[in-house]
Amino acid sequence: MTRVGDLLATRRTLSFEFFPPKSSNAQMNLGMAVGELQSLSPDFVSITYGAGGSDRHRTGDVVKWMRAQTDLEPMAHLTCVGHTRTEVAGLLVDHRRNGVENILALGGDMPAGGVPDSTDYRYALDLLEDVAATGCFSIGVAAHPEVHPRSESRRSDREHLATKLSMADFAITQFFFDAEHYLRLVDEMAALGVDKPIVPGIMPVTNLRQIRRMAEMSGAEVPQWLIDRLEMCTTPEQVRRVGIDAASTLCRELVEAGAPGLHLYTLNSAATAKEIVVNVDLVAV
Numbered sequence: 001m002t003r004v005g006d007l008l009a010t011r012r013t014l015s016f017e018f019f020p021p022k023s024s025n026a027q028m029n030l031g032m033a034v035g036e037l038q039s040l041s042p043d044f045v046s047i048t049y050g051a052g053g054s055d056r057h058r059t060g061d062v063v064k065w066m067r068a069q070t071d072l073e074p075m076a077h078l079t080c081v082g083h084t085r086t087e088v089a090g091l092l093v094d095h096r097r098n099g100v101e102n103i104l105a106l107g108g109d110m111p112a113g114g115v116p117d118s119t120d121y122r123y124a125l126d127l128l129e130d131v132a133a134t135g136c137f138s139i140g141v142a143a144h145p146e147v148h149p150r151s152e153s154r155r156s157d158r159e160h161l162a163t164k165l166s167m168a169d170f171a172i173t174q175f176f177f178d179a180e181h182y183l184r185l186v187d188e189m190a191a192l193g194v195d196k197p198i199v200p201g202i203m204p205v206t207n208l209r210q211i212r213r214m215a216e217m218s219g220a221e222v223p224q225w226l227i228d229r230l231e232m233c234t235t236p237e238q239v240r241r242v243g244i245d246a247a248s249t250l251c252r253e254l255v256e257a258g259a260p261g262l263h264l265y266t267l268n269s270a271a272t273a274k275e276i277v278v279n280v281d282l283v284a285v
Contacts, residue, residue: 002073003138004044004102005169008197013043013261014282015075015199018268020047020058029268030062036270038070040277043261046104046172049077060091064098075140076100078131079108080121088121088130096136104140104172105131125164132167143171143198145181149219158185162192170196172263174218175203177226177246179253197260202251204264204272205230205243244272248279255280 021027047062066074107124121127141164151157182200205211208230215222233239266273
């Protein structure tokens with residue numbers, strides 16, 4: 001078992017993100033993706049959590065399977081939306097029983113019907129306090145290079161992140177496409193006296209419509225130069241090639257700038273993430 005905070009203190013990390021499958025076919029796809037990417041020896045992998053806790057059991061099932069059947073170090077996402085403190089306490093006990101040492105404490109997406117009446121949490125900070133109080137986990141939090149879409153201002157967003165990182169061990173960013181967004185975030189946090197590792201999250205573009213929708217939800221901007229290149233493509237494979245090239249270039253820039261790690265959002269597909277790792281020679285990192 002390995003704590004992500006300890007890993008980041010010793011070397012640059014490589015990690016992947018997966019989401020829980022919702023069908024037998026999706027389970028097979030996840031298994032194949034995990035098998036392929038395991039050969040790259042990632043330092044850890046993260047498992048997402050559905051809006052309002054809708055994937056709470058699936059997340060636990062995937063984490064338990066990874067712990068028992070693979071060599072991967074799983075980090076479970078945990079969101080505050082839609083949970084009582086009693087439910088969170090039970091989930092944390094389950095994770096410890098399954099040998100999980102790493103938690104990504106998040107606010108989470110709202111379910112379709114809005115904020116549930118049965119929630120004890122309003123912000124990720126509230127959840128973070130409860131997870132930290134156990135003393136059992138290395139804890140990560142989310143960071144938004146281009147500012148959280150619900151933040152009142154850039155300053156308040158950064159101050160809020162600084163407060164979270166006073167309790168957490170590291171942060172992983174929402175995806176972005178321009179290294180300057182990440183570098184500005186790191187500089188702004190340093191100005192607030194924060195030196196905890198902030199790992200950039202990288203989302204390779206394989207579908208322009210999908211990435212536009214995801215970017216709108218997260219507060220990220222898809223730059224016009226990337227849109228122009230993608231709109232020139234005439235086949236899905238051409239789109240994928242452009243996405244891999246753009247993500248590989250971004251990864252190289254981040255490594256050269258001293259990023260403490262790289263976290264690739266896989267969308268449960270190994271091929272694209274694997275090509276990026278090879279392109280940037282991350283296996284030797």
